[in-house]
Amino acid sequence: MDLQLDGRVALVTGGTKGIGRAVVEGLAAEGARVAFCARTADDVAKAEQELRDAGHDVAGTALDVADGAALAAWVAAAAERFGGIDVVVANVSALAIGPDPDFWRQSFEVDLMHTVRVVEAALPHLEAGGVGSVVAVSSVSGREIDFTAGPYGVMKSALVHYTSGLAYQHAGKVRANTVSPGNTYFDGGVWQSIEQNNPELFGTALGLNPTGRMARPEEVAYGVVMLSSPRASFITGTHLVVDGALTRGVQL
DSSP states (O other): OOOSOTTOEEEEESOSSHHHHHHHHHHHHTTOEEEEEESOHHHHHHHHHHHHHTTOOEEEEEOOTTOHHHHHHHHHHHHHHHTOOOEEEEOOOOOOOSSOHHHHHHHIIIIIIHHHHHHHHHHHHHHHHSOEEEEEEOOGGGTSOSTTTTHHHHHHHHHHHHHHHHHHHTTTTEEEEEEEEOOBOOTTSHHHHHHHHOHHHHHHHHHTOTTSSOBOHHHHHHHHHHHHSGGGTTOOSOEEEESTTOOOSOOO
8 A cells, every 4th residue: 555655754752762763664665755853973883874775765864853933943954954844753851760850851852842842843834744753652651550650650640641632633734642552662762671670571572462461662663664655544632552452451
């Protein structure tokens, strides 16, 4: 099926590793031109070169998404370079787990406010293109209480509310949806670190997955790419959980 993404312009935050990298690859494979950012310059340069070597039209930028001015400047530069913006995928998380008061600030600025700021900066371009789509990457930890209860889970839950409100406020102009992954395993990711440093927690988490495994980044990215596509023209304000039946609540 043609996803009608060929030639579209997409922005992806946190695009060098894990789910974000898989989203960049998925969008680019459908012919989208992709601007992505991440904090570490070496990772950005490496990812950009690899993606260009694969034949994709991409542009990577190193920045801290908690810096509102830098984030807005990145959006403006991407729109100028590619001639507009059709898709925004907000994917970065501070991964601030625990009761430390500073973790609340980090989660607020990175998980929630970076999403708000990147969307606000991109909205005029999304509306002008006529097929604008926003996808926020949340987490199953925003849907139910687990070991991340506190700043991480609260801000992930807030993302679902924010995105649903965005869909209502901009209905008919810009679509907005949320994707909430379950535990996702990849090299250099948080679950690989937990596996190495806290095998008891890793074993407990793995045991909660009825599939017997954790998600792969490309499996989550599939949901993001589908919702980004103009083919999903009447899907807005939805919350897509991609967790292999990990969560057990009934989503009504």
